[in-house]
Amino acid sequence: MQGKPPEARATEARLDALREEARETGTVGGGGAAIVGGPIPRDPTAVSGYYGQPIVKPPVWTWQVGLYFFVGGTAGMSGVIALAGLVTGQPIDLVRAALGVALAGAVISPILLIADLGRPTRFLNMLRVFKWRSAMSMGVWTLLLFSGFAASARLLTERSGLLTQLGVSPIAQRGLAFIFTIGTALFGVVLATYPGVLLGATAIPAWSAHHRLLPFHFGVVALGSAGATLELLGFRMAALNAIGLTVAAVETTVGAWIELRRRDATARALHTGAAGRLLRTAALMTGPVPLLLRLFGRVPIAAVCFLLGAVLSRYGWLLAGRFSALDPEEALATQRAPSA
Amino acid sequence: MEAERVAPTSNQARHAYVAEGRTVGFFTDPTVCIGCKACEVACKEWNQVPEDGRVWTGHSYDNSGSLGASTWRHVKFLEVGRRLGPQVAGPMTGGPERPFGWTFLSDVCKHCQNAGCLEACPTGAIFRTEVNSVYVQDDVCNGCGYCVVGCPFGVIDRRPEPLPGAGGAFKCTFCYDRQIDGLTPACAKACPTESIMFGPLDELHARADRRVADLRARGYPEARVYDPVDTSVGGIHAFFLLLGPPEEFGLPPRPEVPTVYLRGAWLSAAMTSALTLAGACLAFALL
Numbered sequence: 118m119q120g121k122p123p124e125a126r127a128t129e130a131r132l133d134a135l136r137e138e139a140r141e142t143g144t145v146g147g148g149g150a151a152i153v154g155g156p157i158p159r160d161p162t163a164v165s166g167y168y169g170q171p172i173v174k175p176p177v178w179t180w181q182v183g184l185y186f187f188v189g190g191t192a193g194m195s196g197v198i199a200l201a202g203l204v205t206g207q208p209i210d211l212v213r214a215a216l217g218v219a220l221a222g223a224v225i226s227p228i229l230l231i232a233d234l235g236r237p238t239r240f241l242n243m244l245r246v247f248k249w250r251s252a253m254s255m256g257v258w259t260l261l262l263f264s265g266f267a268a269s270a271r272l273l274t275e276r277s278g279l280l281t282q283l284g285v286s287p288i289a290q291r292g293l294a295f296i297f298t299i300g301t302a303l304f305g306v307v308l309a310t311y312p313g314v315l316l317g318a319t320a321i322p323a324w325s326a327h328h329r330l331l332p333f334h335f336g337v338v339a340l341g342s343a344g345a346t347l348e349l350l351g352f353r354m355a356a357l358n359a360i361g362l363t364v365a366a367v368e369t370t371v372g373a374w375i376e377l378r379r380r381d382a383t384a385r386a387l388h389t390g391a392a393g394r395l396l397r398t399a400a401l402m403t404g405p406v407p408l409l410l411r412l413f414g415r416v417p418i419a420a421v422c423f424l425l426g427a428v429l430s431r432y433g434w435l436l437a438g439r440f441s442a443l444d445p446e447e448a449l450a451t452q453r454a455p456s457a
Numbered sequence: 458m459e460a461e462r463v464a465p466t467s468n469q470a471r472h473a474y475v476a477e478g479r480t481v482g483f484f485t486d487p488t489v490c491i492g493c494k495a496c497e498v499a500c501k502e503w504n505q506v507p508e509d510g511r512v513w514t515g516h517s518y519d520n521s522g523s524l525g526a527s528t529w530r531h532v533k534f535l536e537v538g539r540r541l542g543p544q545v546a547g548p549m550t551g552g553p554e555r556p557f558g559w560t561f562l563s564d565v566c567k568h569c570q571n572a573g574c575l576e577a578c579p580t581g582a583i584f585r586t587e588v589n590s591v592y593v594q595d596d597v598c599n600g601c602g603y604c605v606v607g608c609p610f611g612v613i614d615r616r617p618e619p620l621p622g623a624g625g626a627f628k629c630t631f632c633y634d635r636q637i638d639g640l641t642p643a644c645a646k647a648c649p650t651e652s653i654m655f656g657p658l659d660e661l662h663a664r665a666d667r668r669v670a671d672l673r674a675r676g677y678p679e680a681r682v683y684d685p686v687d688t689s690v691g692g693i694h695a696f697f698l699l700l701g702p703p704e705e706f707g708l709p710p711r712p713e714v715p716t717v718y719l720r721g722a723w724l725s726a727a728m729t730s731a732l733t734l735a736g737a738c739l740a741f742a743l744l
Contacts, residue, residue, distance in 0.1 A: 167535070167705065167707030170523050171523070172611055173608065173709075174608065178602055197733055197737050200737075234600050234601055235615050242599045243579050246580060248581075251577050251603070252603075253578075254579035302734065306734060311726060313726060314723055314725075314726055318577075318715045318718040318722055319606040319715045320713075328722040329724075330725070332722055332723075332729055333726075336726065359744055363740075442606070448709060449704055452712070453711075
């Protein structure tokens, strides 16, 4: 990692010569070996930068962020399924369950997000500004609005008749439920895709190199997670299976594309080490494996496999970002590449 | 003789740049740096930056490692396989076959024209001052960490426990507090060779150009100014003179402010949103 390897190791003859020189002259001259990273003359190699020190800082995010990407994505795309179910006249139970998943995610996500902060008590400082150019700011506002819509939509689809007792007419209830479900779906797709923007618009080479892929990748996996969650909640529907099949097919393609792309220093973090293994495992578990399982009718196993793969995928990307940041050769190679 | 060539800087003079709203900068010239680390010490003492571990890196005499939450000036020690001027670096040079030169460079936050950290900050804790430096308000920062991955130079970082101020993001303040009072930033004030020069940015650029021309004329063809004006960063307000490619100094050759990726990323997000919405509706409508 740090500069070029030492020059050729000393031979026995060299050691004999050193002893002889020391015996005869009482001192040993010459430059000695250029020990890697040592305080002895060496050429700082432009390849690994300054003593192999990272060019950019690795993310400081804690374990909650990977889980948040998964939970937020699943919740967001559940909003999409709720809307799709509502406009195509599916049983209200499906809509209600999908909105329930969305609401559950909307409750869990802020907890994970706040826990990740260096100063959690200052979470509200996020809400003192609205910045188009900060994906983090956009994400926070998206989550906030999504939570509001999901909670309202879920309440309005409630069976208990509480709202009717309060004097809200059934027609108004259905109209409002429709409007709030549209809001849930619209902010849901942003919630599911923005983590890709969040990672893509950074100085981390492995992330920014994939700034177009990541929102798509995260969004598609999130749709698959939402479908799989509803299937595991007991909704064995042809449409959900079709979504599962399509998502698995798309993810198989994405995985193959990442795997087949050039493997020089600019993409090292994605393919080697723990991050590489994690991403490859996740790609299999969200791509070919659930695809085959679904084709053989093993829907519940496919759903469980996909959900686990979706969690691993987020952690794989976060870990790849960490390795990418700590590898100066990757940063320097990216900036030297003509397409960068 | 050199003293005649270069006019004295304004490092020790009082100024009113904040009141005038004049863009200021640092010009750091490693060719006159002696590696004393007075800038690191002055920065730590003035800004009350906590100790961040005593680690022996083995990287020459540089044990600060890199810029970070608790290292706002960082003197780099480059050991290069060529003689630099009349330096005598001791018996380990091994004669003319193995020449040895030492270059020191005091690294610092670049105070970018288009600052990645400032753009990323979701709380408004990071703002641009009257002198166009980039400042982190510690009492607003909630430690989200997005600026850390937004900096193309790896400068800003979140301070870990158990240090004072832990959880917040920290970097060079350009001694904004001192500048308001008409004082020079602590590092420049303490620099004994004026390797760190503080002043109005345009004046520093003129000075840097003269210095580069001077060095080239005196047999340093690799002398250059490091200021990525032709990238999306749009130039840096704390810029450097380098003897060699920026990579050797651990500086990115083509830094980009991460907001350049926003357009493509949001476009992809929008298309994905449309596709998933349409796909889900289609699946339920047809099946």
